[in-house]
Amino acid sequence: MTYDTSNRRPKSAVFYLCFITLGVLLWRPGDLASQKQQVVWSGKEQPILEEIRKLRQLSSDYEHARSAQQLAVKIGDLPATENKVRLAFFLASRSTEGDFGHDTLQSVATTLAHALTEHPIVEKNGQPAAPYIALAELVRYEHVETSLDAPQFTAALAKLEADDESRQNADFKLTDLAGKTWGLKEQKGKVVVVNFWATWCPPCRKEMPDLDELYKRFKDQGLLVLAISDEDMGKVRLFIADHKVSYPILLDPGRRVNELFQIEGIPRTFVYDRDGKLVAQYIDMRTQKQFLEMLAQAGIK
Helix, strand or coil: CEECCCCCCCCCCHHHHHHHHHHHHHHCHHHHHHHHHCCCCCCCHHHHHHHHHCHHHCCCHHHHHHHHHHHHHHHHCCCCCHHHHHHHHHHHHHCCCCCCCHHHHHHHHHHHHHHHHHCCCCCECCECCHHHHHHHHHHHHHCCCCCCCCHHHHHHHHHHHHHHHHHHCCCCEEEECCCCEEECHHHCCCEEEEEECCCCCHHHHHHHHHHHHHHHHHHHHCEEEEEEECCCHHHHHHHHHHCCCCCCEEECCCCHHHHHCCCCEECEEEEECCCCCEEEEECCCCCHHHHHHHHHHCCCC
């Protein structure tokens, strides 16, 4: 998953400030280069960090899954330090970018949970630290198991549940590149896929062709894809000119809808059925097979 570390987000958001403190400076995998001044990696840790950074370069889900499981073992063998938690967190953030199998995600989650048990991370601004939220997301959305018993993990699970209740009732009206306005609650009778993405996000770009193919295949059955970017219209328009898609591209320059949906990492995808019920969501890039599984929960097969 890719995280936005720009300065475009409102600094008044408490949840965002929590992630600025622990995210940009210490945790977020999208900002590893800037961590050189804040984090010192040992001779055993640095090669693992480099392997995690190279996961996106692997050519197949099989290679990615095998490498992720091997990395989970290597991280598990490290001494109990904050860097061990960082590496386990980085690995968890990369291991949801595709379909790498439940066993892989379970191994990654177990490694992260063990690292947090050995070296708990202090909460910031009354919010769970980022690694606890990452583990909670794996449990809630990827259906892995963990025996971690920690107040921050419990709080993270509660926060995700509250966020999902808010997303169930969420509504918005945004304008697409052609000037047409789309409202979420106005789409009753259709299966709506709400996809948050950005031009700078590698996993977002990777999943777009599959999402577009499925939109073309099922739009006559009532499928609607609303893809939301918080970037400048000119930048988005240039990107779409080179990477043509058929579904509507909506603009959220003030990040109002991103914040309404509590979007911190992208891509994020939500599926609403014909009655407007939120029936499926995932925290990262999806393959065509995974998208089909999500659509099936909304009655499209």
